[in-house]
Amino acid sequence: MIQKELCQIISQTEIADDIFEITVKASMVSQIKAPGQFVHIRVADALDPLLRRPISISSFNSVKGQMTMIYRRDGKGTTKLSEMKPGMELDILGPLGNGFPVEEMEIGETALLVGGGIGVPPLYELSTQLIARGIKVIHVLGFQTESAVFYEQEFLKNGETYVATVDGTYGTKGFVTDVIENLGFDAIYACGPTPMLKALERLYSDKKMFLSLEERMGCGIGACFACVCHKADDPTGFSYKKVCSDGPVFRAGEVVI
Amino acid sequence: MIQKELCQIISQTEIADDIFEITVKASMVSQIKAPGQFVHIRVADALDPLLRRPISISSFNSVKGQMTMIYRRDGKGTTKLSEMKPGMELDILGPLGNGFPVEEMEIGETALLVGGGIGVPPLYELSTQLIARGIKVIHVLGFQTESAVFYEQEFLKNGETYVATVDGTYGTKGFVTDVIENLGFDAIYACGPTPMLKALERLYSDKKMFLSLEERMGCGIGACFACVCHKADDPTGFSYKKVCSDGPVFRAGEVVI
Amino acid sequence: MNRLNVELPGLNLKNPIMPASGCFGFGREYSQFYDLNELGAIMIKATTVEPRFGNPTPRVAETDAGMLNAIGLQNPGLEKVLSEELPWLSQFDVPIIANVAGSLEEDYVSVASEISKAANVHALELNISCPNVKTGGIAFGTIPEVAKRLTRKVKEVSKVPVYVKLSPNVTNIVEMARAVEEGGADGLTMINTLVGMRLDLKTGRPILANNTGGLSGPAIKPVAIRMIYEVSQAVSLPIIGMGGVQSAEDVIEYFYAGASAVAVGTANFVDPFVCPTIIEELPVLLEKLGFEHISECKGRSWKKHGELTYHRA
Amino acid sequence: MNRLNVELPGLNLKNPIMPASGCFGFGREYSQFYDLNELGAIMIKATTVEPRFGNPTPRVAETDAGMLNAIGLQNPGLEKVLSEELPWLSQFDVPIIANVAGSLEEDYVSVASEISKAANVHALELNISCPNVKTGGIAFGTIPEVAKRLTRKVKEVSKVPVYVKLSPNVTNIVEMARAVEEGGADGLTMINTLVGMRLDLKTGRPILANNTGGLSGPAIKPVAIRMIYEVSQAVSLPIIGMGGVQSAEDVIEYFYAGASAVAVGTANFVDPFVCPTIIEELPVLLEKLGFEHISECKGRSWKKHGELTYHRA
Numbered sequence A, B: 001m002i003q004k005e006l007c008q009i010i011s012q013t014e015i016a017d018d019i020f021e022i023t024v025k026a027s028m029v030s031q032i033k034a035p036g037q038f039v040h041i042r043v044a045d046a047l048d049p050l051l052r053r054p055i056s057i058s059s060f061n062s063v064k065g066q067m068t069m070i071y072r073r074d075g076k077g078t079t080k081l082s083e084m085k086p087g088m089e090l091d092i093l094g095p096l097g098n099g100f101p102v103e104e105m106e107i108g109e110t111a112l113l114v115g116g117g118i119g120v121p122p123l124y125e126l127s128t129q130l131i132a133r134g135i136k137v138i139h140v141l142g143f144q145t146e147s148a149v150f151y152e153q154e155f156l157k158n159g160e161t162y163v164a165t166v167d168g169t170y171g172t173k174g175f176v177t178d179v180i181e182n183l184g185f186d187a188i189y190a191c192g193p194t195p196m197l198k199a200l201e202r203l204y205s206d207k208k209m210f211l212s213l214e215e216r217m218g219c220g221i222g223a224c225f226a227c228v229c230h231k232a233d234d235p236t237g238f239s240y241k242k243v244c245s246d247g248p249v250f251r252a253g254e255v256v257i
Numbered sequence C, D: 001m002n003r004l005n006v007e008l009p010g011l012n013l014k015n016p017i018m019p020a021s022g023c024f025g026f027g028r029e030y031s032q033f034y035d036l037n038e039l040g041a042i043m044i045k046a047t048t049v050e051p052r053f054g055n056p057t058p059r060v061a062e063t064d065a066g067m068l069n070a071i072g073l074q075n076p077g078l079e080k081v082l083s084e085e086l087p088w089l090s091q092f093d094v095p096i097i098a099n100v101a102g103s104l105e106e107d108y109v110s111v112a113s114e115i116s117k118a119a120n121v122h123a124l125e126l127n128i129s130c131p132n133v134k135t136g137g138i139a140f141g142t143i144p145e146v147a148k149r150l151t152r153k154v155k156e157v158s159k160v161p162v163y164v165k166l167s168p169n170v171t172n173i174v175e176m177a178r179a180v181e182e183g184g185a186d187g188l189t190m191i192n193t194l195v196g197m198r199l200d201l202k203t204g205r206p207i208l209a210n211n212t213g214g215l216s217g218p219a220i221k222p223v224a225i226r227m228i229y230e231v232s233q234a235v236s237l238p239i240i241g242m243g244g245v246q247s248a249e250d251v252i253e254y255f256y257a258g259a260s261a262v263a264v265g266t267a268n269f270v271d272p273f274v275c276p277t278i279i280e281e282l283p284v285l286l287e288k289l290g291f292e293h294i295s296e297c298k299g300r301s302w303k304k305h306g307e308l309t310y311h312r313a
């Protein structure tokens, strides 16, 4: 069930340039169904900014009743969020949407987790849950530049991890797709910029694949029709899916990205 | 000279129901010319609320470089202000306007200081400066009800002090004017609601009198023409005075209140 | 004592608070948060004859104290609304106000005649003011004669009272209100969104795929209040007011201006519980302000003191 | 390298930032805070033939991300502006744009012909859009033919280029822009305030003594951006944009929309240093966005990529 909760901030740290990791205490953690779900955060108990900000849950701890989000300080809202201190309360709506299906893989199979920039966070919880189920994971993480890289060590603990930076200042120079070519795997789980998702869908149409989409949102719960996309089987028709409530994770080929 | 300064909050206390006393460190204190001047406070480094709030300087300490304001928590801005904690910085524009002329009285004369509600604060600094110049002061302070009364003790230290409450829960029941009838004095200094100022002007037209006006403000420095009032000698004409820059203190009979 | 019940043409409301069209879908999502029976009424998403996908995304953009939307009237179409959405809503004892949209007069007429037959549809809201549909749309909301004619046509076929939703994007709102009154409207709802735009700092291009969008939220409240103040004095139709309502205080301000009920749109996105919260806070605020009943607040901004119902405070 | 200088009819500006009329008086007050020579230009308070006291107080009210004002064109009158204000301003090397207002055509004409003779007045801003004057005023800003005629009359007598200030309170802003272009205007300034209102929760009455007032501030920015986007594509006149500008980012957004210069109004009340601060921040932001000169930003929101001047980023 979706909850609206005032969550106490446990910690907040800048883990890379403009990249913040925030952990909150939240009873809604018990409602999380799958990795890749997100929350809708109200950063100001005032009108500035007005709307909530959608941020993925990057990991959670049911025992402690805590969840962690990783976000990039970008505009008004995330800048305000980054200024909040432990002890303060944050108005969070969640958990929202449908996450990555971990049960789609058999023990012994290999899952390729591909993340681009702020698409990387939700893959961490996914990775943890997959290995817990005896599935092998390979991580390919793409970033703009060295200073933007985060969580490489965390991912390494779970399995093989390759990093690519657009400017080549760290890891392989280029895009995640340049790295993937040489890897073997049974399925792809990806989250990142639309061009990246499009490329993956084009290059690996033969593989089982799950993609997490991003879209500007109003309500975050399926009521305002802000975040719709066309269904692949009816690309110009009336049928649609809502990224916030039907997604953000879709099976490759299900919707037009 | 008017300064725009980020002032550190030294202390903030609720001294009566919804009445707060806030003290800040401010180099602009050196610019204060007279009691009754005010500052224009920006309570949020955001758009909510947008405009500054005019608040009188109730006392200041040139040595420490500190000034104190007393305000009532009322709407959006003052509510936000009341939530600020010591150590935080406050964007203050000031000192603004022209205060009460203390040099208008001779040693040995008696000044009657009349304050109503949130009009009381600026009289405190005035009282202190008057007695320092060897002038006798009598204070008549009007409040709505007992729980709204503040600074009685402080004023008592400076001289005779009478309190009136509208509902009679404390001091004399009724208005300040009911108390004044029986007092002897040479001049009146008053700050409070317009009806009170009007009554004083009507009843004591023979006396030397200085009144501090209140008006909704935009800029607070004389540029936007939000706070004008007619001059008494030309009540329907074009000539005017600006409460923010010509006032807020005017000699009785100078402007139409 | 019920301080909140109000009577409007076709609408017998336990309270005057309802979600605004397009900001509440068909109710399903918000029913996860609270019992929709708490609401005075529900204004459902615009319905058109055929299903519509609407505009490409991005469809929303944030602005200072507001937001822009260019959904483009996406909806499942008349048939589905009749066969699925309205029946689902009938489980609640809440009057539905059906928002009717289209590009041609016929469209409005066919939707109106059909949807007004649904048992739980107690009134229609003629959306002649959607800023986000290219064809025709605009004229209906900006040319008095056209609006009047459409209103009359729809009145002829509707089985329930017809409220016309006015666009604020006009030089003379009173003229528009008078026109639809002459057209036979039973009430007005106002305001729809102001046409606005935001550009992306990095690309220089509009953030919305549709370029322009409708501005809603607190930013437009002063415009809505002004228009309701003017219109409520010029016509005798009841007005359901909307535009940036976020709190019980806002609701009272709308009543003061001349509204008889109030709709809440954008605020639902900020706080899904905003409607029940306002409904809960209203009686307390009325008590504090000294009103026996919310109807006493109506039109206080312009009524002569003589006309004012007794006020304790 | 100067990234900010711009050329407009009659105005050779070192930078495109100027305080908006009515938000800066005649400059005296703000000269306490900084050297007015830093400004690209100054739009002085509206001037009328006779001195005006304006409306009763309260004249301002705060709204969400905005404010309402109903000053009512208070000003010392043409004679005093010519004999005191303009001479005082002449100590600064800053072009003055004189805001001209009135109730009758003759008023505008007489003020324009006289004030345009002043040496430091480099352009006029015809205020046909003040929402706060009862008589006539409105028609000038809402009826294309009337606006066109007034523009022509003023052009006949003015010694300097004439910019016409458009009102956003119209159904069709493009129609108004075209009309004044035909009337011979040299440029446009937009937007003036939206007509709005706020009511006092305790009394139920309007906060402004004038009841309604002009809405300004960030709240109206999306409407201004949209109108400039539309108008800049429809007419060939340069536009000085305004409405809620608070930062260098806002200025860039106005240029993207199609403005050639930007005026800052309400923000001066929030931060008296806002104009010099923006002027200081602009070059840095342009560098960050990859522009050599601010003029490269102009019209990016609608220009075809081919028409765009080279962009490094």
Ligand SMILES: Cc1cc2nc3c(=O)[nH]c(=O)nc-3n(C[C@H](O)[C@H](O)[C@H](O)COP(=O)(O)OP(=O)(O)OC[C@H]3O[C@@H](n4cnc5c(N)ncnc54)[C@H](O)[C@@H]3O)c2cc1C
Pocket (backbone or CB within 6 Å): A038, A049, A051, A052, A053, A054, A055, A056, A057, A069, A070, A071, A072, A073, A074, A075, A076, A077, A078, A079, A118, A121, A122, A213, A214, A215, A216, A217, A248, C061, C062
């Ligand atoms: C399902 C989902 C999950 C996301 N998870 C993460 C995450 O884990 N970490 C992270 O850093 N970012 C994530 N994002 C992107 C994040 O929502 C935006 O970066 C953020 O909203 C920008 O807000 P702002 O205040 O910084 O920018 P502003 O420019 O102030 O935002 C203005 C408006 O645009 C919206 N907006 C701006 N950029 C985006 C965007 N890229 N996607 C959606 N809305 C946007 C904002 O929500 C707001 O409504 C996610 C987005 C979605 C849809």
Ligand SMILES: Cc1cc2nc3c(=O)[nH]c(=O)nc-3n(C[C@H](O)[C@H](O)[C@H](O)COP(=O)(O)OP(=O)(O)OC[C@H]3O[C@@H](n4cnc5c(N)ncnc54)[C@H](O)[C@@H]3O)c2cc1C
Pocket (backbone or CB within 6 Å): B038, B049, B051, B052, B053, B054, B055, B056, B057, B069, B070, B071, B072, B073, B074, B075, B076, B077, B078, B079, B118, B121, B122, B213, B214, B215, B216, B217, B248, D061, D062
């Ligand atoms: C020269 C001067 C000195 C003042 N000194 C004091 C003081 O020492 N202590 C104190 O408690 N109050 C003082 N006031 C009144 C104080 O400015 C208002 O109470 C305060 O601005 C209300 O803001 P708010 O956010 O609580 O109310 P809101 O309703 O949020 O205010 C909305 C807008 O209305 C304006 N406003 C509302 N009430 C008043 C008012 N009574 N006077 C002027 N503007 C108003 C606000 O400034 C703001 O722009 C003074 C006013 C003036 C003009």
Ligand SMILES: Cc1cc2nc3c(=O)[nH]c(=O)nc-3n(C[C@H](O)[C@H](O)[C@H](O)COP(=O)(O)O)c2cc1C
Pocket (backbone or CB within 6 Å): A218, A224, C020, C021, C022, C023, C045, C046, C069, C071, C073, C099, C127, C130, C165, C191, C192, C193, C215, C216, C217, C218, C220, C242, C243, C244, C245, C263, C264, C265, C266, C267
């Ligand atoms: C996302 C969104 C979708 C909307 N869809 C509709 C609609 O389908 N029909 C309609 O008449 N109004 C629609 N509106 C306008 C609202 O009903 C309302 O008139 C407007 O938003 C002002 O109210 P608010 O400020 O409380 O949102 C929509 C508004 C928003 C924000």
Ligand SMILES: Cc1cc2nc3c(=O)[nH]c(=O)nc-3n(C[C@H](O)[C@H](O)[C@H](O)COP(=O)(O)O)c2cc1C
Pocket (backbone or CB within 6 Å): B218, B224, D020, D021, D022, D023, D045, D046, D069, D071, D073, D099, D127, D130, D165, D191, D192, D193, D215, D216, D217, D218, D220, D242, D243, D244, D245, D263, D264, D265, D266, D267
């Ligand atoms: C207090 C005040 C007074 C104004 N006076 C005038 C005026 O005399 N003439 C005029 O053309 N515009 C006047 N305006 C409108 C502004 O010049 C500007 O067009 C409008 O405020 C939008 O810009 P902003 O949002 O930056 O304030 C006034 C605005 C304010 C807030």
Ligand code: FES
Pocket (backbone or CB within 6 Å): A216, A217, A218, A219, A220, A221, A222, A223, A224, A225, A226, A227, A228, A242, A243, A244, A245
């Ligand atoms: S954000 Fe409202 S429907 Fe998805």
Ligand code: FES
Pocket (backbone or CB within 6 Å): B216, B217, B218, B219, B220, B221, B222, B223, B224, B225, B226, B227, B228, B242, B243, B244, B245
């Ligand atoms: S507040 Fe602007 S002139 Fe006084």
